[in-house]
Amino acid sequence: MNTNQWYRLDNAAKIFPTISRIENSATYRLAITLIEEIDPDILQKSVDQTLTRYPTLAVWLRRGYFWYFFENNENQLLIETETRTPCGHIDPIYNNGYLMKVFYFGKRISVETHHSLSDGSGAIEFIKTLTYTYLKMSGKEVDPGDEILLPDEIPSRYESEDSFHKYYQPCERQPIKEEDAFMIRGTVFKPFGNHVDTGVVDVQEIRKLAKSNGVTITTYLVARLIRSVYEESMQFGLYTEPIKIAVPVNLRGIFPSKTLRNFFSVVHVVVKPDESMEFADLLKSIQAQLVEKTKKESLYPKIADHVESERFFLSRFIPLGLKNIILRFAYRRYGTKVKTATISNLGRVAFPDSVSQWVDRMEVVFYPSTGSPLNLGISSVNDKMSISISRCIVEPGITKRFFRGLSKEDGIHVKIYSNEWEAFHEKL
Numbered sequence: 001m002n003t004n005q006w007y008r009l010d011n012a013a014k015i016f017p018t019i020s021r022i023e024n025s026a027t028y029r030l031a032i033t034l035i036e037e038i039d040p041d042i043l044q045k046s047v048d049q050t051l052t053r054y055p056t057l058a059v060w061l062r063r064g065y066f067w068y069f070f071e072n073n074e075n076q077l078l079i080e081t082e083t084r085t086p087c088g089h090i091d092p093i094y095n096n097g098y099l100m101k102v103f104y105f106g107k108r109i110s111v112e113t114h115h116s117l118s119d120g121s122g123a124i125e126f127i128k129t130l131t132y133t134y135l136k137m138s139g140k141e142v143d144p145g146d147e148i149l150l151p152d153e154i155p156s157r158y159e160s161e162d163s164f165h166k167y168y169q170p171c172e173r174q175p176i177k178e179e180d181a182f183m184i185r186g187t188v189f190k191p192f193g194n195h196v197d198t199g200v201v202d203v204q205e206i207r208k209l210a211k212s213n214g215v216t217i218t219t220y221l222v223a224r225l226i227r228s229v230y231e232e233s234m235q236f237g238l239y240t241e242p243i244k245i246a247v248p249v250n251l252r253g254i255f256p257s258k259t260l261r262n263f264f265s266v267v268h269v270v271v272k273p274d275e276s277m278e279f280a281d282l283l284k285s286i287q288a289q290l291v292e293k294t295k296k297e298s299l300y301p302k303i304a305d306h307v308e309s310e311r312f313f314l315s316r317f318i319p320l321g322l323k324n325i326i327l328r329f330a331y332r333r334y335g336t337k338v339k340t341a342t343i344s345n346l347g348r349v350a351f352p353d354s355v356s357q358w359v360d361r362m363e364v365v366f367y368p369s370t371g372s373p374l375n376l377g378i379s380s381v382n383d384k385m386s387i388s389i390s391r392c393i394v395e396p397g398i399t400k401r402f403f404r405g406l407s408k409e410d411g412i413h414v415k416i417y418s419n420e421w422e423a424f425h426e427k428l
Helices: 015-020 039-051 121-138 203-212 218-231 279-294 294-312 313-317 320-336 397-409 421-427
Strands: 007-008 027-034 060-061 068-072 100-105 108-114 195-202 243-250 264-273 341-348 357-363 373-383 383-389 415-418
Touching: 027 121, 027 373, 039 100, 039 121, 121 243, 121 341, 121 397, 195 203, 195 357, 195 397, 203 218, 203 383, 218 279, 218 341, 218 373, 218 397, 264 279, 264 294, 264 373, 320 341, 357 383, 383 397, 397 415
Parallel strands: 243 341, 341 373
Antiparallel strands: 007 068, 027 108, 027 357, 060 068, 100 108, 195 383, 195 415, 243 264, 357 373, 373 383
16 A cells, blocks of 8 residues: 555545544444454454455544545554443544554454444454454464455455445435434443443344334334333323434445445434334334335435535535534534434344354444433344444433343343443442
């Protein structure tokens, strides 16, 4: 990679350096748990080799007069033993300039990525290559098959494209005013931290449950979350705002993109609180909304909104300091206040059989913030689905209701484990 190589942030990435801070890290985690203890020396060598395949991750964030931009980073990305709460703020000054971290703990490898670099689908490719490389360096007989990008391959130019601009189409649309959502309230941890409860379920079991109700797994889990929020906080009529769950959509499944940068949109599932809140009715409403809002014709206007905002003539000439103030206000008004929580389902992560035999499970942890204190991350591998509920508030009620609903009401066997931040916090 040329030492002077630089490139612009993609369309979705521009907001994240502006809003990122300790209480809103804009950093998510992907973690692979193997069946053997991690060897840190081999892991470091594997990171060194893997990173050469992903130049869009091996970067510094630089500040220009009008915009941030990325410049290649040739420093070593040093692995760390895990000692802190997941999805913490990444300060590049203390991280050799990087906006990502690699941790190890026991049998687990965790990769934390700042959202300005990539979305979850792009980061999955990195952790798949890292897992394969680590196993190969550990002496395992593994075959990458067609599912894994190899460290010695030359990256395709399509992997670094800004697909928002590529698939942008001007379109007429009526401006829609987003109604404020019900906000989850609670006592924020001090010091700020992220408590994560992960429930592991059998994929086939929950797929059968969803199918028997005529819906997708994502629809079913969104309904469970909405029901849990309502029962914990709204059933006595104290609040009347709609519950709005943000669901990120991987646009690569709709448009033929190979980019490893951000290429996603967010749709909102909206439910007005009601005394009955019948679960069957919830499922029908949520499924219909997701089907309609994830159609290609429904997503073109969202892409157009982002691209046209970026291309707005004056925005090119507004100094970065003033632009940051504007973007922070817009994020609070049109990002945080219009959602109750986020559910990010990365789906099934495919490994070749020779690799998957060494993998126990995978999880995704989506960062909470003071404005959005509870979020869900979902992923599956080897027929094990991990549902991670992260929160930065003390109150565990919504989490307990969610897993109790799956277990007691739906009959799903759920194995739950925690990062114990809550217990640690209580000792402080």
